[in-house]
Amino acid sequence: MKFLHTADWQIGMKAVHVGASAGRVRDERLAAARRAVDAARRAEVDFILVAGDTFENNGVDRVLIQKVVDILNDFRGPVYMIPGNHDHLGPGSVWEHPAWKTAGQVVVLREAASIEVPGGTLYPCPIRDRYSRKDPTEWIEKRETDSIRIGLAHGTLLGIESADSDHPVDRNAPVRSGLDYLALGHWHSLSTYRFDDAVRMAYSGTHEPTGFGERDSGSVLIVEIESRGAAPVITPVRTGGLRWLTLRETLRQPGDLRRVREIIEQVEDPPAVLLEVSLDGMIDIRERDELDRIREILASRFLFGRMDHTGVRLFPEDESWIETLPSGVLREVAMRLKALSDPARHEGRPEGATPETASLALLELYALLAESSHDSSIADR
Structure with a gap:
């Protein structure tokens, strides 16, 4: 069995936090979705799993729904999707759009019931509510079988450092439910979890970064499992087109601000970079022109640039x-x-x-x- 695991496309995200660059950020999410499908074709996977939050919310422009269906149909193989907490099932949801009725092999899994997929059995855990304190995977029972068992869920792992405990997933869910692999969505950073000698649970992360501070986002996972009980072989494939970078520096002596400017000037491919600069510390009054120069570089070269220097103070002119x-x-x-x-x-x-x-x-x-x-x-x- 070989499949592609992705999640959290957040199609329709407004991206108002990056001002005039928001349109490019929104377009790149669709472009990254196409790259994900291209990656699935190149890897010759049996099917694609989409672990929720394909859309930013249930009120997105309906044209975007048709675009997503068309992109997924280009795979020309089975695609299995579950709703997440952002695009949960319910009256008026994106999943009621007529495009899904003619979506070919793109299947929206609306029930917590096992289905046969190429090479094994899939246990989907669709989300029906925006918020819940119920483990979406708890219905999956452990069984003795020779068939590869895959879970597909959306939620937050219990026991992990996070203030978010929405749709809590038992950290031991793969062992508890006898799964060879649990494909998760909800967290935008790629994360894998080992059980004994094998990774059996993972967040693929978002296919295209959504903001500053995300770790290892902008990828999809190619997962290959040879047989029931075999260790999954997981290969991240880069699909992100934009980079969201954060530069935090403390200025301690004259010349440090020039060094910061030089770091910024060396960033590769700035038209595809969103850069957030945060400065504190001390500068000489004669270095204020360097601040203006950094502002100019951020505004002229980068897709988006922002600098916070409220923590910067002037060196005293004398003692x-x-x-x-x-x-x-x-x-x-x-x-x-x-x-x-x-x-x-x-x-x-x-x-x-x-x-x-x-x-x-x-x-x-x-x-x-x-x-x-x-x-x-x-x-x-």
Whole structure:
């Protein structure tokens, strides 16, 4: 048995969080769906599994439904789909569109009942409600059989670090239900789970990234199982067209901002990249032009670019700020660091306390004080 496992296409996603780039992001989700079908044909799989959330919601433009049906029909083999929590079954759902009635070998599985598929048995777990605290896989009973058993479900694994416990799936579901493989949807990052010596459960992740912070998204999984009980051989295939990158940097000394700009300039294929830059720390007042240059690069070269520098503070122009500190420990520490930062001073210098180290420590102290007062913020300048 050989099949392609995919999920969470989220067709119809508005992508308003990326402004004018939203149209390209939406189009790329359909393009990635075509690449997924192409991957299935190249791998000569027996069928395709779609583990829910094919659509962003049940109110998407009905034209998109027909487009998805046409894309899946291009596989020219069996495609088995379940509704997820975003596109759950119900009155007025996307699954009532007439396109599904003429969808050929594309099958929407609406009941929790086993069906025979090429090479084995499939146990679908369609979602009927937007929210639920019921395990969608609990109906699958363990059985002694020579047939390969595959589960198809959508939900959140119990016991995994996540605030989301919607449609909770028992982490031991493959063993509990005697499944050779459980194909999951809902989480957008590719994740695999081992039982003894074999991966028997996986999230394929979304075929095209949906936002910043996703890990290993933008792929589908080719899964091959030789026989009942054999370890699945799982091969990720890249289908994503866009990259969502996050760059977080703390600026500690003059020149760090230039280094950040150089990192951004070296990003490959920027027209296909959405980049979020987050900066904090300290910069010299003469480096403010570098901030403007980074803004220009993000706006002109990248599909989408955004920079948050609200945590950035200006280096002091001199050390007169020390005199403004009230008497006490902080002022004493600042005065001591100022003295140690003088290269000409040798008397009373602790071992390892170089002038450079003392200067950096003094700037760190200034940064902490500036952070607490917000008096040196350049966010709105």
